[in-house]
Amino acid sequence: MSRTDDPDDGRAGELPPDEAERDAGADAADDPAGGEYATVASREEKVDARSIVTGDARYTADYAGTVPDLAEAAVLRSAVAHGVVTEIDTSRAAEMDGVYAVITPDSPSVPDRPYTSAGQSYPEPSPWDLHVLRRRVRYVGDPIAAVAAEDTATARAAVRRIDVTYEEFDAVFSPEAAMADGAPRLHDADEVENVQPGADYERNVEARVAGEIGDVDAAFEAAAARPDRTVVETEWETPHQSHCVPEPHTTIARRDEDDRYHLVTSTQVPWHVRRQLAHLFDVPVRDVRVTKPRIGAGFGGKQSMVIEPIALALALAADRPVKLEATRTEEFHAMRLRRPSRVTVRSVVTDEGDLEALDVSVVTNSGAYGPHGMTASGAVGKKPLPLYTHTPNVRLEATAVHTNLPVAGAMRGYGAPQGHFAIEGHMDEVARELGLDPIEFRSRNLIGEGDLDVASKILDPGEGHGRRIRSCGLDECIDRGKDAIGWNDVDQPEEDHLHRACGVALAMQGSGIPGDELGAAHIRMNEDGSFVLQTGAVDIGPGADTAMAQIAAEVLGARPADIVVQPSDTDVSPFDYGAYASSTTYVTGQAVKKAAEDAREQLFGVAARLLDEPADALTARGGAVRSERTGESVSLEAIGYESIYGDDVRAQVMGQASHSTDESPPPFGAQFVDVTVDERTGEFEIHDLVFAVDCGVAINPDLAAGQVTGAMHMSYELAVGGGLSFDDEGAPEVCGFRDYGMPRTDDQPPLTPILVETHEPTGPFGAKSVAEVPTNAVPPALSNAIRRAVGVRVSDLPITPEKVNAALDTQ
């Protein structure tokens, strides 16, 4: 199928009028400095860098010393994988010195209604199947009771003195076992609210989604009768992955002097936490305040509301502020994880190398509860499939299954790493089957600028044809990545048993969730010409606050240092959906740009009076507003003083805007791996990892490149390390960094990020997202490289020397 065969009847060709207008307006407004962005797309010091390196930056736990009468907390968690608590005796704990409160599922301060820990839009596309504390336990780690005491040591000692008696049930640990006839049932459908499509709690199925474009069965039937068609089928498996989030989940909860609930908490989603706490504790949304201080990263782990309700229930029971800080053991099995997956891919391809059909079946292991189950499982297929959007017949079926293991949730990439491992591994197998170069084969079928991404809408067939690709630098990513890794000139080692090869895998993601995001921004001008910017953007580490300051500064002709960015606080900041789905720069960034433009219009009004020039002759740059006609200028500081203390009209300059959009332009990337494999042992050495990414215009290239290497590190860890294991009873065997095997400086291969810049017309100053896409493709690229080096395929992660060796032995 050629690219001119456009499956879209309604939206082909030019941008719709509103978008065309927006683009035109943006182009003019984007360019106050006459061709170069003064601050956007340039290196700027991260706004919090100096506070971080001096230790001044405060994370939630660091506020403990500022809260009088603060209690510290610990949680009692289930010791069995499946069962019901028949008796809880808290008397020995409650009588200990220094213990302020012990709560169980029966305590008055503990809500008993179901909720989901998924911090998603309302109503959440996740089942409400969790309770704050539980008698019915479904995995080793389910919270049963909690203690607030004068310090953590006392709270933990008290937890150890709570006596629990269980009635144990049979447990299941794999999706296959959970869906089998006669398997123990985890959930009663009558007790779950907000049940998701395809749920079948009789068979422990949390959700099942499916969609099809064209006629896949017909394509396979036709292929069976034609010698010039090849059918390839592959199967792929991925394990649990931990976020290994540096700062453990931490919350300080209290009832404040106005009898409202105030939480200082390490969250990516303050507004969703506020709404969900209000629902759980049955109070108006306005009576909950969530403050996000500095966050020690999230990676999706803090898109879940896991500990906040326990801390708040304890604070109410103890009638004093409570700090709850997860232990590292809890981080590894009682917070959230990347969901294990099994993916089957079948395809039909012509002898020339054109894909005719793709049939993808996904089963994921949600664990005991269902946050993000349907959406992340669907994303396993939805994220990578658009790479090959010209394939006329595509089917995707995704099933999320409950087992008695820890709870999966959101994690950087959100299903895409699992999906890319399957699809990009499969594409190499197809190319190999046809005797084609893996890059040439991909390029023949690849999405490009101007194409319609049909496949992204595969699960919503009633809603039109998907998104138009307005920017795509994939070809350049491939070219530059190939050059950087040395694709065409790999030297073979002199030793006969060593074999060296490069592998490739392509990747894409989104920028926000189309039609399901809102970012808002408010900016006001101080009399000295500086600005205070409030957004709901939740900087969890990578530098959103800095990017927002740069965007506002660009519009206002100010220095980024003149923009004071306030951290998100639901009492203070405008609304935001939160830091997930690669949305912040793209969605909230556009809100900041619009709010700054609103403010600029007002300060032009003041400047017009001072300069006696019409406002439309003015531009803002270099800390001043100037008339292009006369060359006269007036400083932002003078405008600030005039607006507030002036003799004329006094009005503070305050801009505001919201931004929501149906667009979600994908960033694209190409991952390359250079590896040498020892055919005697299966041991392999990675010489370099290169990821070339098209993120549109990179707002602050330094920060963008840092996000790329960080995401590659996480992807590398998924490829070769990490993974959790459980004993026969479902108890976790990995409870710390040492067991988990997170890469350290001495075992992390070199990482080379390449920024390939395009201009995304719907993004702020041409930007789209970059945070997630580099998480997706080290596993397939490494598997493909090893396949090219020694001819064996490892299709289940992690890729270990033992697996390579075993495959070599059976070759």
Next chain:
Amino acid sequence: MELELTLNGDDATLTVARSASLLDALRRAGYTGAKRGCDTGDCGFCTVLVDGDPVKSCVQPAVRTDGAAVETVEGLGSQDDLHPIQAAFVDNAALQCGFCIPGMIMRTKGLLDANPDPDEGEIRESLSGNLCRCTGYERILDAVDDAAGRLARTDDVAADGGRPVPERRSCAGPAPGGEQE
């Protein structure tokens, strides 16, 4: 019990529980630069210097630092007068969420005090006890290399707010506490 030590060059007395870790003692005293990441000595976010050596303060009993010289990140530069190591981390964009950074910086100081001109392999090995999940380590490795260069070009050890650098304890036996990987 009372703990007498030299903290960032000043004499200090900390009241601590007998079972408290050095991390607990420091944080309770308001020195929150050292972060709690694992309580098992695996992540290195709590790294401080004890008598010049990098130590995981979460597994270091506080009582064993009685009489010792302890350095935390608070004892280096201030935001408007950064220590060269801190400046190198800022200028190399070697930080994101920042939770590991105080420990990384103290680890770096321990390394560069002992080995002012480490090669890349020595830097990688020295930093291997300190985890970072955000950066992929690349910028941090660059920053340490850069910091070594800056320190070599600086006659004074540091523009660290005028605090004297604690003398390394000279003792025949192994230092109490010390490295725990």
